[in-house]
Amino acid sequence: MDTLQKAFDEAVEEITKSDSSVEELKRLEDSLPDKVEELVSQIPDGVLSSIKATAEKGLTERRAMHAEFVERNIARWNDGFDRLELLIEIATEVGGSFNARLRSKAAKQCDITFDVVVRLHAK
Secondary structure, eight states: OHHHHHHHHHHHHHHHHSOOOHHHHHHHHHHHHHHHHHHHHHHHHHHHHHHHHHHHHHHHHHHHHHHHHHHHHHHHHHHHHHHHHHHHHHHHHHHHHHHHHHHHHHHHTTOHHHHHHHHHHHO
């Protein structure tokens, strides 16, 4: 929103620098809604340009911070992460085996509980 503030400041500065008569100020007042509408229509382009100008540096910094965070977590919690991944793999295999073995029987019996348990396990 720095773009809007800058445009507003420039407009105010222009008005204060001029030796405006009452008639000129009245014309300025009358044209103000159009000027504001014009300014507002230019804001998206200005904001987008500003974002694009700073995006690469910001994204690079953000990605570096994220990579450092992941590295610190792996260094600190590697054994725990390995055990968690092993637990997830075991649970996935057991759940898949359970589903493969009993799905057809549960489907024949319209066993809603089976379906719900399998879906919860998948989540």
